[in-house]
Amino acid sequence: MLSIKNLYVAIDGKPILDGLSLDVPAGEVHAVMGPNGAGKSTLSYALAGRPGYETAAGSVTLDGEDLLALEANERAARGVFLSFQYPTEIPGVPALTFIRTAMNAQRRARGEAEISAPEFLRLARAKAATLKIDFDMLKRALNVGFSGGEKKRMEILQMAMISPRFAILDETDSGLDIDALRIVADGVNAMRSADRAMLVITHYQRLLDHIRPDRVHVLAAGRIVASGGPELAHALEREGYDKYAKAAA
Amino acid sequence: MAAVTQTIEHVAELERYKHGFVSDIAQDFAPKGLSEATVRFISAKKGEPAWMLDWRLEAYRRWLALEEPAWARVHFPRIDYQDSYYYAAPSEKAGPKSLDEVDPELLAVYAKLGIPLKEQAVLAGVEGAPKYAVDAVFDSVSVVTTFKAELAKAGVIFCSMSEAIRDHGDLVRQYLGSVVPVSDNYFACLNSAVFSDGSFVYIPPGVRCPMELSTYFRINAAQSGQFERTLIIADQGSYVSYLEGCTAPMRDENQLHAAVVELVVLEDAEIKYSTVQNWYPGDAEGRGGIYNFVTKRADCRGDRAKVSWTQVETGSAITWKYPSCILRGAGSSGEFYSIAITNNRQQADTGTKMIHLGPNTRSRIISKGISAGHSSNTYRGLVSAHPKARGARNFTQCDSLLIGKQCAAHTTPYIEARNASAKFEHEATTTRLSDDQLFYAMQRGLSQEEAVQLLVNGFVKDVLQKLPMEFAVEAQKLVAISLEGSVG
Numbered sequence: 057m058l059s060i061k062n063l064y065v066a067i068d069g070k071p072i073l074d075g076l077s078l079d080v081p082a083g084e085v086h087a088v089m090g091p092n093g094a095g096k097s098t099l100s101y102a103l104a105g106r107p108g109y110e111t112a113a114g115s116v117t118l119d120g121e122d123l124l125a126l127e128a129n130e131r132a133a134r135g136v137f138l139s140f141q142y143p144t145e146i147p148g149v150p151a152l153t154f155i156r157t158a159m160n161a162q163r164r165a166r167g168e169a170e171i172s173a174p175e176f177l178r179l180a181r182a183k184a185a186t187l188k189i190d191f192d193m194l195k196r197a198l199n200v201g202f203s204g205g206e207k208k209r210m211e212i213l214q215m216a217m218i219s220p221r222f223a224i225l226d227e228t229d230s231g232l233d234i235d236a237l238r239i240v241a242d243g244v245n246a247m248r249s250a251d252r253a254m255l256v257i258t259h260y261q262r263l264l265d266h267i268r269p270d271r272v273h274v275l276a277a278g279r280i281v282a283s284g285g286p287e288l289a290h291a292l293e294r295e296g297y298d299k300y301a302k303a304a305a
Numbered sequence: 306m307a308a309v310t311q312t313i314e315h316v317a318e319l320e321r322y323k324h325g326f327v328s329d330i331a332q333d334f335a336p337k338g339l340s341e342a343t344v345r346f347i348s349a350k351k352g353e354p355a356w357m358l359d360w361r362l363e364a365y366r367r368w369l370a371l372e373e374p375a376w377a378r379v380h381f382p383r384i385d386y387q388d389s390y391y392y393a394a395p396s397e398k399a400g401p402k403s404l405d406e407v408d409p410e411l412l413a414v415y416a417k418l419g420i421p422l423k424e425q426a427v428l429a430g431v432e433g434a435p436k437y438a439v440d441a442v443f444d445s446v447s448v449v450t451t452f453k454a455e456l457a458k459a460g461v462i463f464c465s466m467s468e469a470i471r472d473h474g475d476l477v478r479q480y481l482g483s484v485v486p487v488s489d490n491y492f493a494c495l496n497s498a499v500f501s502d503g504s505f506v507y508i509p510p511g512v513r514c515p516m517e518l519s520t521y522f523r524i525n526a527a528q529s530g531q532f533e534r535t536l537i538i539a540d541q542g543s544y545v546s547y548l549e550g551c552t553a554p555m556r557d558e559n560q561l562h563a564a565v566v567e568l569v570v571l572e573d574a575e576i577k578y579s580t581v582q583n584w585y586p587g588d589a590e591g592r593g594g595i596y597n598f599v600t601k602r603a604d605c606r607g608d609r610a611k612v613s614w615t616q617v618e619t620g621s622a623i624t625w626k627y628p629s630c631i632l633r634g635a636g637s638s639g640e641f642y643s644i645a646i647t648n649n650r651q652q653a654d655t656g657t658k659m660i661h662l663g664p665n666t667r668s669r670i671i672s673k674g675i676s677a678g679h680s681s682n683t684y685r686g687l688v689s690a691h692p693k694a695r696g697a698r699n700f701t702q703c704d705s706l707l708i709g710k711q712c713a714a715h716t717t718p719y720i721e722a723r724n725a726s727a728k729f730e731h732e733a734t735t736t737r738l739s740d741d742q743l744f745y746a747m748q749r750g751l752s753q754e755e756a757v758q759l760l761v762n763g764f765v766k767d768v769l770q771k772l773p774m775e776f777a778v779e780a781q782k783l784v785a786i787s788l789e790g791s792v793g
């Protein structure tokens with residue numbers, strides 16, 4: 057599904073990703089762990105096509121299609137979704153309006169029919185209920201005045217509504233209490249399927265107790281420096297990132 | 306929600322300024338330039354009574370002694386007042402016409418602009434769609450006013466100013482210039498001398514006007530100015546909602562539009578006045594466009610009188626206007642809701658004046674300014690409370706949104722509280738459309754253009770909601786079109 061080869065990304069001339077390679081096959085969930093400042097969010101932005109995070113070298117393909125040549129919205133229409141580490145406030149635009157506008161923009165780009173208003177509302181109610189989000193909250197301006205945890209839940213709600221092929225979850229666990237963490241993890245697990253892949257970026261092992269990854273990768277100094285099964289996350293929790301950071305340097 | 310989606314759907318089909326066409330219609334002009342003879346020509350053309358001509362001549366003499374104001378934050382080369390036509394009218398016989406007498410060419414122009422001038426067509430339209438009556442002003446004259454007969458049944462007078470001067474002379478004489486005096490300011494004074502047409506509305510006591518009234522102004526002729534005059538009187542306990550729209554062809558020259566609007570609101574009456582201003586804004590380099598120098602004022606003469614101004618200002622090369630409320634009656638209230646958008650080289654200096662004279666008067670100002678391109682957008686507002694305005698209250702919210710790095714936004718509030726019980730609140734924010742917001746929306750699938758529209762619609766929503774439903778959708782499209790190409 058997603059294939060990253062030898063990716064170099066610089067911001068303002070400063071190299072952040074330094075020859076990163078990673079493959080996430082369809083049907084799998086991979087975790088990327090790493091110390092603060094390792095370049096995890098940079099990776100997520102580069103995959104999603106954020107302006108300013110242009111790639112100096114390397115390739116990224118989704119089912120063989122070159123993603124790097126596409127604008128952010130074109131990547132979204134191909135099925136790329138990013139749950140932001142710091143979701144942005146959108147003043148004056150109710151969450152429902154925002155999500156419906158986004159879904160229809162994607163559908164139009166793919167030449168599909170738009171979602172009807174009743175169908176959309178039915179879907180929104182159902183997904184909000186599973187994520188234990190009060191439906192009235194969806195009538196408020198997106199993320200404005202939401203708590204950290206509410207913003208994260210709203211990201212997962214958007215993911216559930218948009219139903220992407222490839223999802224990146226950037227530190228979705230940060231800011232969540234243990235109950236919220238379980239709800240969010242259930243929401244993510246419900247989306248695991250044979251034709252979807254996910255990249256779960258996290259700082260801590262605890263999320264991975266709820267979302268069992270197929271593979272765990274360590275990102276340090278702009279590269280994947282170690283890969284393994286779920287046990288690698290536990291080792292990291294015990295030993296810290298130091299030895300990987302040193303090895304990479 | 307539907308409206309947002311609709312905007313995004315429709316915007317792609319619309320050209321940047323879709324009203325920029327010129328219509329080839331035979332017209333009569335006054336001789337070029339401005340003199341006492343021009344004033345006499347206009348008055349004679351309209352067959353006015355002597356008192357009206359005298360009023361105009363007095364205005365003209367006073368205008369000669371006035372100076373063009375220089376305090377607004379707008380810049381333009383000196384206007385040569387002799388290099389313009391002050392009267393241009395489709396050459397047809399004078400006097401009111403029924404719809405079937407109107408030149409089909411003219412009807413075609415309004416059809417192209419999407420203005421319904423055929424009563425039957427409006428009546429036969431979508432079930433449940435609200436009816437609205439239109440006064441269509443083409444350059445210097447009103448070409449037709451619809452639904453007059455039906456309105457007359459309710460006692461409502463809705464006609465062109467020319468007709469009002471002839472048929473309702475007493476009312477016009479009583480109220481004309483009573484809100485905006487002849488020599489109030491340079492442009493209002495000029496208007497008083499040479500105004501050619503406009504709309505007149507009178508709502509009798511206790512009557513709720515049975516439909517929306519609207520006037521649609523169209524400048525067509527080259528090298529001509531448009532000087533219209535609108536007078537609305539809401540008698541005791543009456544209500545009316547009125548909307549004006551305006552467009553002009555794309556031309557390289559600048560054209561002057563100096564209008565005066567006077568609203569008289571008596572005891573317990575209410576006027577809701579909405580404007581969707583879409584004069585030609587000039588091209589991306591700032592060539593051409595309308596100078597929109599307008600004086601609008603409402604006088605709440607009776608107790609508990611209410612007035613609200615809602616404006617969506619997207620057009621014009623330069624906008625200079627401050628729809629104001631004189632809150633004279635006890636407990637009277639004034640509202641001003643504004644969206645002012647400037648793009649490319651447009652300049653806007655706009656706002657309001659809330660003059661609290663009576664006790665317990667209230668006012669509310671919500672202003673949303675959006676600047677993009679190399680434009681300049683100034684909010685200028687006065688809130689004052691006089692010694693007798695005990696318990697006066699004002700709330701002002703002024704928000705500016707900047708798109709890009711070359712534009713400017715200014716907020717210039719003036720506050721004068723001359724009694725201790727007045728309570729004024731003022732909030733102001735300036736934000737830049739952020740890259741974070743744009744990327745967030747694009748990550749979810751919106752194109753850059755769609756993302757800007759959605760974010761801007763969110764910014765102006767509070768004001769759009771104040772417009773009558775059927776115009777809100779139109780206004781939202783206009784907002785989107787005005788900002789096309791502003792990011793990137």
Ligand SMILES: Nc1ncnc2c1ncn2[C@@H]1O[C@H](COP(=O)(O)OP(=O)(O)O)[C@@H](O)[C@H]1O
Pocket residue numbers: 067068072090091092093094095096097098099
């Ligand atoms: N917009 C930016 N401008 C300059 N430096 C940045 C920017 N974003 C991130 N960086 C730098 O890139 C490095 C990686 O940041 P980031 O990808 O956010 O790390 P992580 O998500 O792993 O904590 C850090 O050194 C950070 O300071």
Ligand SMILES: [Mg+2]
Pocket residue numbers: 096097098141227
């Ligand atoms: Mg990060």
